[in-house]
Amino acid sequence: MGVYTFGKKDENNAFITILKEASFGEGKLAGIPVAIKDNISTKGIETTCGSQILKGYIPQYDAHVIELLKNEGAAIVGKTNMDEFGMGTTTENSSFGPTTNPCDKTRVPGGSSGGSAAAVASGMVPMALGSDTGGSIRCPAAFCGIVGLKPTYGRVSRYGLIAYSNSLEQIGPMAKNVSDVSKLMEVISQPDSQDSTSYSRPYSHTPEDNIKGKKIGVPKEYFGEGVDANVASVVKDALSKLESLGAEIVDCSIPSMRYALAAYYVTCTSEASSNLSRFDGVRFGPTVEKKRQWHDEYRDYRSKYFGEEVKRRILLGTFALSAGYYGKYYAKAQVAMSNVRKDFLRVLKDVDVIAGPTMPNIAYKLAEKSDPLEMYLSDILTVPANLAGVPAISVPCGKVDNMPVGLQIIGKHFDDETVIDTAFAYE
Numbered sequence: 001m002g003v004y005t006f007g008k009k010d011e012n013n014a015f016i017t018i019l020k021e022a023s024f025g026e027g028k029l030a031g032i033p034v035a036i037k038d039n040i041s042t043k044g045i046e047t048t049c050g051s052q053i054l055k056g057y058i059p060q061y062d063a064h065v066i067e068l069l070k071n072e073g074a075a076i077v078g079k080t081n082m083d084e085f086g087m088g089t090t091t092e093n094s095s096f097g098p099t100t101n102p103c104d105k106t107r108v109p110g111g112s113s114g115g116s117a118a119a120v121a122s123g124m125v126p127m128a129l130g131s132d133t134g135g136s137i138r139c140p141a142a143f144c145g146i147v148g149l150k151p152t153y154g155r156v157s158r159y160g161l162i163a164y165s166n167s168l169e170q171i172g173p174m175a176k177n178v179s180d181v182s183k184l185m186e187v188i189s190q191p192d193s194q195d196s197t198s199y200s201r202p203y204s205h206t207p208e209d210n211i212k213g214k215k216i217g218v219p220k221e222y223f224g225e226g227v228d229a230n231v232a233s234v235v236k237d238a239l240s241k242l243e244s245l246g247a248e249i250v251d252c253s254i255p256s257m258r259y260a261l262a263a264y265y266v267t268c269t270s271e272a273s274s275n276l277s278r279f280d281g282v283r284f285g286p287t288v289e290k291k292r293q294w295h296d297e298y299r300d301y302r303s304k305y306f307g308e309e310v311k312r313r314i315l316l317g318t319f320a321l322s323a324g325y326y327g328k329y330y331a332k333a334q335v336a337m338s339n340v341r342k343d344f345l346r347v348l349k350d351v352d353v354i355a356g357p358t359m360p361n362i363a364y365k366l367a368e369k370s371d372p373l374e375m376y377l378s379d380i381l382t383v384p385a386n387l388a389g390v391p392a393i394s395v396p397c398g399k400v401d402n403m404p405v406g407l408q409i410i411g412k413h414f415d416d417e418t419v420i421d422t423a424f425a426y427e
């Protein structure tokens with residue numbers, strides 16, 4: 001038992017809230033400072049999701065993962081910056097200002113868990129939690145040169161994670177190395193009756209270097225159009241290294257990838273439009289001037305406190321779910337999602353893991369990407385694992401223009417262990 005005093009300077013705007021003093025207990029993580037993405041509920045600590053609409057909201061309960069961290073003695077030192085409600089790929093959509101990349105302050109850290117990645121990469125904390133709906137752990141891990149795991153869907157409880165897109169997202173560990181990611185995963189992966197999608201398959205594993213004879217599938221779509229040639233070449237070198245360590249590289253294909261982005265953006269905006277309807281100006285956060293009609297007040301409140309990207313996605317999602325269009329968009333997206341899952345299952349029958357780049361490029365310059373559609377395209381290599389519900393990790397594998405590149409390793413459902421082992425062998 002003790003109190004951790006957190007004196008580090010936040011040079012990258014990685015945190016929204018920093019606790020100067022954090023109490024800790026005994027256990028596997030005794031006294032270890034851990035940073036938490038600001039969409040994970042923390043009892044008594046402001047939790048904003050990077051949004052003005054939740055400014056001043058102090059949860060009355062801990063998310064399941066926070067309870068587990070506290071049970072193992074971790075010191076929760078603060079809440080990290082993020083794209084508002086997890087909607088973004090750069091952390092520039094935060095209403096608390098952008099986070100900068102510790103490797104090069106003129107660049108973005110990736111998103112949406114950019115604050116957690118920057119906190120780890122800059123050495124402020126050894127470990128952090130992020131959440132990944134379509135790449136939000138793996139993208140910032142790749143851009144900042146750290147390790148980040150999106151666990152199998154259902155392996156970590158989402159209880160207390162403020163929902164963006166329930167059917168896709170998972171909370172997951174981020175750290176400087178694979179062993180620490182594995183340790184954090186061991187603590188947070190426990191079944192939970194409060195989340196109906198939580199599955200009883202606790203992760204309890206020490207990373208092993210057992211790469212010899214492992215089959216690694218490399219889908220040609222992961223090196224397709226839009227993937228930067230230098231990034232592709234660094235990742236190919238990483239795959240050759242795995243081969244030289246005894247792995248067998250097998251060419252394969254995920255044809256349904258061409259529908260993955262469309263399926264992802266229809267699904268996540270639809271679910272977000274429904275999830276975010278709870279922000280009504282009555283229950284959480286700030287208030288607006290009282291109006292005679294409740295819907296006038298509701299409109300004023302949401303117009304004032306939601307950011308541009310959140311509004312855009314609520315509009316898109318409401319449209320996709322509206323009567324007459326539901327079958328055309330949402331139902332079709334669900335079919336495409338199940339085709340992506342089938343493709344992954346088919347390929348993963350013959351190989352142990354699938355590998356490729358995490359992101360098609362290195363971290364962008366701040367404000368480099370202003371067109372939302374162009375931004376959405378950069379999620380092409382991360383969203384398939386969320387659609388399929390399979391585990392995926394990003395591990396640093398080299399540099400382009402002095403910026404880190406991430407190698408993505410994707411595994412079978414509930415085989416986060418082989419994903420971790422492959423990343424460990426590489427590291």
Ligand code: GLN
Pocket residue numbers: 085086087088089111112131132133134135136137164268379
């Ligand atoms: N960049 C993706 C999006 O904007 C992924 C976000 C996430 O995983 N939370 O939706």
